[in-house]
Amino acid sequence: MARPGEPRPDRRQMLVDAAAELFAGRAYDEVTTTEIARRAGVAYGLIAHHFGNKRGLYLATIRAAADRLRVVHEAEPEGATPGERLRDALDRHIAFMEANAAGFLAVMRGGNGSDPEVRAIVEDLRWQGARRLLDALGVPGPARPVLRTTMRGWVGYLDEVVIDHLRHRDVPRDRLAALAAATLAGALRAACAADPDIGLDAEAIGLLDA
Secondary structure: OOOOOOOOOOHHHHHHHHHHHHHHHHHHHHHOOOHHHHOOOOOOOOHHHHOOOOHHHHHHHHHHHHHHHHHHOOOOOOOOOOOHHHHHHHHHHHHHHHHHHHHHHHHHOOOHOOOOOHHHHHHHHHHHHHHHHHHHHOOOOOOOOOHHHHHHHHHHHHHHHHHHHHHHHOOOHHHHHHHHHHHHHHHHHHHHHHHOOOOOHHHHHHOOOO
């Protein structure tokens, strides 16, 4: 209980934090609401009050993680070239995944990630990141089919790069960021060749190499 004058503890956030720790370490079906409440140090009934059930709480942990990653993506260095901003964003993205490796791998390896609402949250976050890159390059939306396909393919590639990095940790983060940036530039050049009307030209793509 909070002392007079102290802010009341945010029990909803305490549950989200406790659940995130448990879901990151074990499969969804192996985690019980009883141990989540015990870990959070709050009354069991608060799970139903705030989230309805365990699935509602799990979705809240995914949304909270997505919101944290969105903040990471939106922080950009001032006065940097498009290429510098891209590599900086990739470095921050990989660093975030390093700090939240267990949770990221738990979602990406299947199981929990097969939940349609989880997939929707993840897909929305992934496309927001891709759209932010296209906006930086001056590409108006909506993206043409070839460009949409290219960006979604590259985001999937980036996920696999991060998964491999988290499992092996044998490639420096700055080298991974440079590799992912170069791969994006190459993919966009191929997209331009397939559809010259996607809204990009060689000069714009060249900015990613600068």
